[in-house]
Structures are given as structure tokens and as C-alpha cells.
Amino acid sequence: MLSVGALRAHLVAARLAGRVTTSREVSLRSYRLFAARDPRQTLGLDPDGEWGVSELLRLMADRCGVSADPAETSGQDMIDPDCTVAALDAFAERLGRAAHERVPVLLGTGHPHRLLGFYASLASALSAAGCVVLTPAYAPGVDMPTQFGVRRHNLRYVGGVAVVRPAEAAGPDPGSDGEDGQGVHTHSPLPVRAALAGAAEHGGVLPGLVVGDHGFICGAGQLGIEAIGLGDSDDPAVFVAEAEGRISVAVPLDDTVRSDYYRPLTRYVLNRAWLSQ
Template sequence: MVSVGALRAHLVGVGIAGPVATTRERSLRSYRLFAAGDPRQTLGLDPGRTWTPSDVLGLMADQCGVSPDPRHISGQDVIDPDLTLAGLDAFAARLRQAARHREPVLLGTGHPQRLLGFYAGLAAALSAAGCPVLTPSHGRRVDMPTQFGLRPHNLRYVGGVAVLRDAPGEGARGAPGVHTHSPLPVRVALAGAATRGGPLPSLVVGDHGWVCGAGQLGIEAMGLADSDDPAVFVAQAEGRVSVVVPLDDAVRSDYYRPLTRYVLNRACLSQ
């Protein structure tokens, strides 16, 4: 069992929370782009109101722990580890509810190199508890727009977790998946589930476009988000996402293992 104190020390010690690798410049740029409606930052979310950069900064200070001072424009960003812990507790409570009612769950990540193990641990525990862990549209082609035109990918499931992989001949063999912020993968997955007559997920768990894309379509979603991912926090503020855990989403994959153990223990899903 991972204690709260030990986990808090771990979060700060490995840079998941506290001073993180994300720079202040990068975060502020993301807030400006989100406010301008740039799809690279809206992640499939259509905000319900106008958000100015100042509004976004205020929200991120409250929900993530970054500095609220607009004059602070350089250096490392900061994520409040106590907000991370609170988010993990809420995350675990929702998973416990899903397991109790054996709800169908869809898991997906745009950060497979870092977060696949975290989500796969949840998928295994939910499946063992009797939850249908959905894998709709497995192998379906997803054409992703780039500055050079459409690039073909395939939707795949690894350990019950959806990831986007380069189409054959397009990328490195053996890679766990590609990094993406796009909502297209979750749209393809949900469309596949609907076409086959379901079941549709009661809950989507993930990050980036997986969370915002599902929430925009009216499906409950929760997940992880970095200090430069304002769309996920805005989606929560507008009631489109139920739980957001603020953390650095790009540290070593093994650093997230204590988080998996903590969440599963709190959710009464430890195996």
C-alpha cells in the first residue's frame, strides 16, 4: 500500500508534481492558443463561452497550481502536488463506482510512451472486477491531418488501452504508439461502437483528445492533464469532464507505477 505521504514525496521527487519540466513559456503559449480557438489546444472541445488568456491562467492557477501572476513568464512551471493527490482520490472514487456497477469503460491515451502502463493497470483491474473494457474499431484506419497532408494511422488496443499507431510502413516497428492530442481516435472508437450496436462506454478514461473528445460528445470522461493542457481543465469547469488529475504527463513511464497502485488501492481494486 502506498501512503499519502510517500506518494506526495514521490510526485515531487520525480517531477510529476511540484516544479515540473513543462516551461512557463510553453504553458502561457498554450493558454493563448486555447483562447484563440486553435484546434491544437482545444483538443476537440467546443467551449461553452469565451475564455480569455487571463481567464485560462486563473483557472489553471486554481485547478493545477501554476502561478497566477501574468508577469511570471519564464522558468519551470509548478503543479501543486496536493491538487494531484486530490485528483487521484476523485479518480479512484469514480473507478470504484464503475466497478461496483460493472460499467462499460473505454480507455485511450495520446501519450503511449509514458502513460500506457498506468492505463493498462486500470484496464486489467476493471476487467477483473467485471467491467466490460471496450475495444471498438480495433485496427480501424484513422487519417490524421499534418502540415504535409493526411498521414494514415491505425487504432489499436494494447492491454485494453487504445493507442494510435503508424500504418504499416509509416513508422518505427515495435513502438507502443504515437503521441497525439487529436480527438479523432476517440471519435472513431465511439462511432465503431455505435455502428455495431454498442455497448457504448459509460466512462472514458484517458488524456488529451480522448477526454475532451468524449466529453464534447456527452460521454462522461476523466483523465490526466499537464499544466500546458488547458482544454481538459476548461472541459471540467464547464461540466464536460468529471475528474482531472493535474500532473506532468511526460516523465519516465515507471514513475507512474506508484500512482497506479495508489488509485487501485483507493478504488478497492488492488489485485
């Protein structure tokens, strides 16, 4: 079993925490956009509080370990590895409880080219423990804004994990190497809304827990469904949602490193949740 010390060392060495690849400029811009209620940063959350830039900076310093100094405006951002470890422990505890209670679970990611393997391993372990891993309604035709305007996407499942693909993408369902094969990067809450609507419309089971990132967890939390997941230092919506009780656990870490760097986290979480296979 990976020790806490070994996990912490890996987080820093892989730049999942410590000095991360996300720049301070990018994080501060995200805070400004969230404060202005830009939907690219609210991720489907309709926050109760005012959440100006100063409040967001204090929150992110507390939850992630970023610098609370507004005069620090450049360089690489910081995530406190101790915050990450503590949140991973809470994340694992919630997963273990879901497995014990055999709660129906929906998993989804807006970072399939980085995090698909992490979530797929969780889906497999939860399924083996007796949880129903939901894959409701493929829901073709999710119209999502992109840098090229509104484009139609399809909702698909890979290893029990919801991802989206451009509707015009040719070939088999996602699962091959490469971002297009696995799905596309998105912050949108529309995919989780489509999945939940599909389940409701067809009389299916609704999840007792949603696991994921970005719009998947913020969108679910906004609808009153318990959610847990991951957030980077430039994802203030995830941590605002946690602070306001919409998300149960938000794990701070860099979500853009190599996919194999998340494997030790997977082993740690599954061991802590008593879900190792």
C-alpha cells in the same frame, strides 16, 4: 499501501508535480492557442465560455497550482502536489464506483510511450472486477493532422487501451518497446470519435465512462460521455472541460516523465478504488 505523504513526496521527487519539466513558455503559448480556439489545443472541446488568456491563467492556477502572475513568463512551470493528490482521490473514487456498477469502460491515451502502463493496469483491474473493457472497431484509416500534413493512422488496442499508429507502420500491433511500437503521441479527438462511431455502427456497447487524456477525454466529454483523466499544465482544454462539466475529474500532473515513475500512482489509485489485485 502507499500513504498520502509518500505519494506526495514521490510526485515532487519524480517531478510529476512541484517544479515540473513543462516550461512556463510552453504553458502560456498553449493558453494563447486555446484562447484563439486553435484545434491543436482545444482537443475536440467546443467550450461554452469565452476563456481568454487571463481566465485560463486563473483557472489553471486554481486547478493545477501554476502561477497566476501573467508577468511570470519563463522558467519551469509549477503543479501543486496537493491538487494532484486531491484529484487522484476523486479519480480513484470514480473508478471504484464504475467497478462496483460494472460500467462499460473505454480507455485511451495520446501518450502511449509514457502512460500506456498506467492505463493498462487500470484496464486489467477493471476487467477483473467485472467491467467490460471496450475495444470497439479497430477503425483503420483515421486521417489525422501531423507536422507533416494529414496522415492516415490506425486505431489499435494494447492491454485494453486505445492507441494510434501510423498506417504505414510495419510489423505486429503495438506493444513492443519504443514509441512507434506502442503508438504515437497525439492530442487529436479523432481516435475516440472513430472508436465510438465503430461501436455505434456495429450495434456495440457504448462506454459509460472514458478514461484517458488529451483528445480521448475531451472528445468523449464533448459528445456527452462521462470522462476522467490526466492533464499537464499546458493542457488547458482538459481543465476547461472539467470546469464546464464535460469531464468529471481532471488530474494535474506532468505527462512526460519516465513511464516507471507512474507506477506508484497506479498502486495508489487501485488501492483507493479497492481494485488492487
